[in-house]
Amino acid sequence: MIWSWWIRLRRGIGRLVSGQSLQWRLALLTGVCVAASVAVVGTASFVTTRWSLLEQLDEELVQVAQNASSTVSLNVATLGGLSPDALGSYRGLVGVVSARGTINQVPGQREMLHAGPEEIAVARLNSGSSARSVEFEGQTYRMVSVPMQVEDEYYAVMYARPLTSLEATLGSLWVVLLVAGMLGILTTTGAALWAARAVLAPVRRLSRAVKAVTQTDQLNPIRIYGRDxxxxxxxxxxxxxxxxxxxxxxxxxxxxxxxxxxxxxxxxxxxxxxxxxxxxxxxxxxxxxxxxxxxxxxxxxxxxxxxxxxxxxLTRDDHLQRPHELLDMAEVTESALSRAARRGPNLRFDVALESTPVMGDASTLERAITNLLDNAVKFSPPDGTIRVFLMDGTLTIIDQGQGIEEEDLPNIFDRFYRSDKARNTPGTGLGLSIVAHTVEAHGGSVKAGNDPDGGARFTLRLPVVELSEQYE
Known part of the structure; x- marks a missing residue:
């Protein structure tokens, strides 16, 4: 039953909180935490204060009862001649109970004290004291008892006083704690709301920017506030x-x-x-x-x-989805060379390949290297030589063509770019773009230039994998 009630309460609180904005959630959660803290501290303070005041009152009442015992011992039957007027403005009540349970009261006293087991125990043991709260005609009294001995008889003097003053003090304390707690909760919740609004301002700006992008299709950058x-x-x-x-x-x-x-x-x-x-x-x-x-x-x-x-x-990004694996760049280059040799049967290939472990996708790398070799085959003269070197992760391809004009070098890897020399040769103008696209996806670089001995020089670099690190 209790567990079911707790589940329903949690669901209700969850629905209440989830329907609010983030800053209101922070403010509400802060308010709830502060309210719980105020309730715990306030209750502890109230209980501690009440206990301390009761302890002080008991000490005072015990002192009064001990003082009264000297008078009562003169005549137990008449309580030493005590009267209600002699008890002062506190409206105190005095009585005596013997070890056998016989009770004597002050003559003319309106309320009659009733001895309980605590008071009789004090009389029989003739030591210690007792204190408890009792009710008389709807009013609460604090009653204490102290031992008294008259000749061979043991008694307990009982003294009771109304708790009106104590209850008024505790009531005032309760009001003060309640008002101070409510003000603290409201103040803290307001401060939390203000702080959440200030802290979440960049988030709101970011949200508005995202909404503006979706509504206006304008990709304007957002101003950055702070370095947090x-x-x-x-x-x-x-x-x-x-x-x-x-x-x-x-x-x-x-x-x-x-x-x-x-x-x-x-x-x-x-x-x-x-x-x-x-x-x-x-x-x-x-x-x-x-x-x-x-x-x-x-x-x-x-x-x-x-x-x-x-x-x-060029447009698809299959290499981004494919997991790269360890491969030997020399083997990939050999496969590309076999293709290029079929397309240039009259050309000679001067090849020097060094085993080079790299991480990549074999098919896309082979296509990129094939495009570079096809470019060399296309512009090499009949019976020319194409030099291919692979060392330290750097693949160099040099042909014996007319080279690349200086004004064409910055644009040689652009899509559909074709120099004046290449306009009458077959091709789509995308081969070198595919090379650059693939190499960049593998974390490498490719450059174009002219060889001092004539012809175009293409240099492709890829990060080399240290096998000792790879297999540790």
Whole structure:
């Protein structure tokens, strides 16, 4: 039953808290914690104060009862001539109980004292004292008893006084604790709300910025306030916005460039197909021309397929999802060389490969190296030599072509960029972009330049893996 009630209470509190904002949650939780602390401290203070006041009152009453015992011992029957008026303004009550339980009261006293086991025990033992609270006509009294001996008889003098003054003091204390506790709770909750509002201001700015991005599609950076954790979060968000903006610009540029590059083979194929359709109706093409047109269409389809394949390879990020594994870059280069040798059967390859362990994806690295070798094959003269060296994680490929113009070097790895020398050669203008894209994804770099002995020089570097560290 209690457990079920506790579960319902927790669910109710959870629904109440979850429906509020974060700053109100912090303020409410702070208020609840302060309220619990105030309740514990207030209760402990009240109980301690009440106990201390009762102890002081008991000591005072015991002292009064001991003083009264000297008078009562003169005549136990009449209590030494004590009267209600003699007891003063405290409206005290006096009585005597014998060890046998016989009680004598002050003559004319309105309330009659009743001896309990505590008072009789004091009379019989003739030592110690007792103190307890009793009720008389709806009013609470504090009654104490002290031992008294008259000749061979043992007695206990009982003295009681109303707790009106003590209850008034405790009531005032309770009001003070309650008011002070409520003011403390309200003040602390308000301060927590203000502090939460100040602390969460960067979070609100970040939230508004995210909402602005989703509503306006504007990737504007957010102003950074401070160097705390929220400042770091804002900095990370700005980095994400810049990356998103760069990716969007690259996507737009890719679409524009791809549309431009795809238009040329499509236009040429459309012209040739329309020519073939017209020839079917009129037979205007001379003998043998139809075969040439079909050959052009097949070549254009091959160029179109190569362009689409390069676009797909450049835009997808399969290498980011694939786990990199330990491989020998020399073996990957040998596989790429076997492909390049088939495409340049008249060329000679001067190869020196050193075993180089790297972390990467074999298929994408082989494609990148193949693109570099294809570029060397394309621009090398007949019967030329292509030099390929791999040392310390650096792959160098040098051809014997005309080299690269200085004004073309900064743009050589851009998408669809083709120098004036390469405009009449087959290709899509994406091969070197794929190389740069792949190498950067593997944490390496690639550079283009001219060799002092003539020809173009491409240098590809990848981080080398220390096998002793890898297998520790």
């Amino acid at each position: 954790d929220l400042g770091e979060l804002t900095k990370s968000f700005n980095t994400m916005l810049r990356s998103l903006q760069q990716s969007r610009e690259q996507q737009r540029q890719l679409i524009a460039d791809a549309g431009h590059e795809l238009r040329t083979p499509l236009t040429s194929m459309r012209t040739n197909v329309e020519l073939l359709l017209a020839d079917d109706k009129s037979g205007m093409l001379p003998e043998g021309a139809r075969s040439e047109v079909l050959g052009d269409v097949a070549a254009q389809l091959g160029e179109f397929s190569a362009l689409v394949g390069d676009l797909v390879a």
